[in-house]
Amino acid sequence: MKTNLRRAIWKAHKKKCYYCDENVSIRELEIDHFIPKSTDKSLKEELLRELMLDSNFDFNGLKNLVPSHTSCNNARKGRYVPTAKSFSGVLVITERLLQKILEIKEELDLEEKYDENIGQIESYIEKGQASVEELYDYLNKDEANFEEVENIDHSSIRVSTKNVMIQCLLPRFPELHGSMLITFRSLRVRDCLITFNHSGIVNEIFQGIGSSPKDGYRGFIVYNDASKNSSVVQLGNNRFSLTLDEVSQLCRLIDKISPIYINTIKSIENVFKTQSFAYSTKGRFRLLKISRSLWREILEFAFEHDYENGTTEWHIFDGRASYLKIYCQTPGDSDRDYRTFIYPEAVDEGLWDKFISSDNEVWLCWEPSILIDNESDNTRVQNNIIWSAKYTYDWLLTRLIPTVIEYRREKDRSLLQRLFGQKKKLLSPFNEFNLDLAYNNALLITDYKDIDTLGKWVREVQVFFAIHSNHYLSVGTIEGVYKSIMLCLRNFKLNQGTFEYIKIKLDGNRSIESIIASVESKLNDLSNKNGINGSNMEYALRSLCALLHEGNYGEQDEAILVQKLTIFLEMLSQEYRFLSDLERVRDLWK
Structure with missing residues (x-):
């Protein structure tokens, strides 16, 4: 007898032995033929006639099967002589439970089939024949990936990769504040809608723009676990795991959105002339x-x-x-x-x-x-x-x-x-009032034509990174600063005070050559890095400030020196402008 049928008879009889009416465990259970299989054929026919049952009555069917203890079943063997009266009592019970037994068996069959299917699914996953996400998508008739799109207009952005989608409402005057929605295809957070206001966008999402997810400058990345090919991220109040590839996709989309978001605010401020306030x-x-x-x-x-x-x-x-x-x-x-x-x-x-x-x-x-x-x-x-x-x-x-x-x-x-007395006439409120309010745009680094003004600009940048030291900067930027320092060391004469200051800042010894060697070593060390933070940049800029302010370039052509310096510092100029714009956007929430 099949296991599911045995269990169905047992459950339908409330897990009790038919003979002693005591509980019977599944291990003790036996399904007994009330009219034993060994009963003489003539006696079976007599019972059927007395009870007016069909001559084709199935003595192996459910109407003749009852649960029992092994001991109760053994006690009946060879000793029980069936009678019409006792059999009629069994039939009353088994006929009443017949439908219930069939229903329980059907449920058990379904459970068994379900377990078999689950086992097959687990086997597929263990063998690498399918991922959990792929099976989920198939069973739900869901799309496996986002459609990769890039829709950008004057009021909104919608960009997506196969696993990440970001939708952003751009700032509009007078609020100057946008909003952002991030969703993922990852099964763990598929139905999670993560939203950010302006403060969350510029202070959390835009932190570490441009840096590699592995470098630790992205504020929303808690930690990376390369052994598990995953990262733990914190977006708003939500902390969860993503694969390294999903984190990389998220960072790429953020880097695509950030300049658009910041430039939108800049363009609004340019119309309403609020930049200086x-x-x-x-x-x-x-x-x-x-x-x-x-x-x-x-x-x-x-x-x-x-x-x-x-x-x-x-x-x-x-x-x-x-x-x-x-x-x-x-x-x-x-x-x-x-x-x-x-x-x-x-x-x-x-x-x-x-x-x-x-x-x-x-x-x-x-x-x-x-x-x-x-x-x-x-x-x-x-x-x-x-x-x-x-x-x-x-x-x-x-x-x-x-x-x-x-x-x-x-x-x-x-x-x-x-x-x-002579009355002084009041000023006119409007006549001859200058209506030309166009701003002078910030000078580009190529606009500086002498060492003094270039030095003031470097000082401005140094102060910025002293205040905002958590920003990420590319390797090319710090390389340009170090090359500018070496250019100054090779072409400027230094007084003793400036020499001592530079020596301490740049880890030199007793000569200019030792300082240059130290800077060259720092340049070589950059080959193993993707970027640096603002505090490291600020230390280098202090040295460059001192060189430009205190150094004496003697008879050398100032224009040529400035031209070389501006080439080295061009990348710093670009990143500084972008990061200062970002800080302005952050100030709009304070």
């Missing part, structure tokens, strides 16, 4: 800091020059608020609308600061969100119908504040002075 926690841009007394005088001036209460060219304010609303006509502009909003913000917002310093200053902040709500406003800003941050700053500094100060002085003059 700090971003406040309230989403405004801090233009300049003045005393609270001057701010009160500005509000008083605005209240007295409400646009509805006068006809002079300075009646341009909506003077019924605790902030400035400029509501005026600019030259050649027939529209009458708000031009800018200026809000005050406390200088020191920390509780402790208020106890240790007097809070008598206030920031004047440009508020973009009220004025600008769609892309069509870009043109209005460029035409000064809506004032940009830089335009507002220049106007405050060169028109409003001088006018308010002069207006207050005039009011403070004595009656006789006002009657007989």
Whole structure:
């Protein structure tokens, strides 16, 4: 008898022996023929006639089978003479349980088939004939990989490799903050939707841009395990494992998105001229800091020059608020609308600061969100119908504040002075006001034509990496710095103080030659590296700063030296510009 049928009879009878009504274990179980197989044929026929059963009744069928202990079964052997009465009692029970036995057997057969299938699947995986992901995809009729796409437009990015997809909403003014969604085809995290706001993008995802996943500069990579061909990553609040190939795909997509994201913000800031101004926690841009007394005088001036209460060219304010609303006509502009909003913000917002310093200053902040709500406003800003941050700053500094100060002085003059003295005319708010607000773009390294200005630029870069030492830089960048140092060592005369400083920084001994040899050794060591961090770069730049500032190049052609130096430092210039742009983007969240 098949195992599943035995178990089905046993379970249908509640795992009890039919004869003693006690529990019977599967190890003790025997399936007994109530009418024994050895029963005489004539006796079987007599029983069938008495019970009016079909002559073809199957004495090996389920109606004649009951569970029993081995001992109970053995006790009946050779001693039991079946009767119609006892058999009828069995039939009542077995006929009632017949359907249940068949149902249990069907379940057991399905389980057995399932176990066989699972065993085959495990065999496929163990032999390398199929991966877990491939079997999962097949069973779910799911696509094995993402479709590899690269869709980029002015508002969004969607890029994917076979195992990783990133969708990014690019920043749009006035928020200047984007968002990102990362998904994976890896079976472990397939249904996990990992999202990032602007802060998460620029501080977590963009950390270590351009570096190899193996170098340890990517902040979201917790550790790599080459023996298991996997990495543990931390994305947001999610920590999980990916294969090394999946991590590499993720890094490639991030490196593709990062310059687009950063340049989007740069282009927005270029329109609204906010690059030079700090971003406040309230989403405004801090233009300049003045005393609270001057701010009160500005509000008083605005209240007295409400646009509805006068006809002079300075009646341009909506003077019924605790902030400035400029509501005026600019030259050649027939529209009458708000031009800018200026809000005050406390200088020191920390509780402790208020106890240790007097809070008598206030920031004047440009508020973009009220004025600008769609892309069509870009043109209005460029035409000064809506004032940009830089335009507002220049106007405050060169028109409003001088006018308010002069207006207050005039009011403070004595009656006789006002009657007989010569009244000073207030500045015009607009006439002859410089409307050309184009920024001077940052100079390229090739624009520097002398050692002094080049040295100041190197100093600027050195300070940057002293503050932001966690950035990754390529090997080519540090090679250029070391080659610049060697060029200076071979062509500049050094005073004793500079020599001692350079010797310490560059691990030299008692001669210029020993310092050059040390730098050459450092260059050779770079051949085994993919990149360095900013702190290592900063130490090298300190030495170069000292050489450019204190070194004497004597009779040599300065232009030729500068040309050679700029060639060596070109890669540093490119990476510095990109990383400084990244830090600006990070500042927009603070």
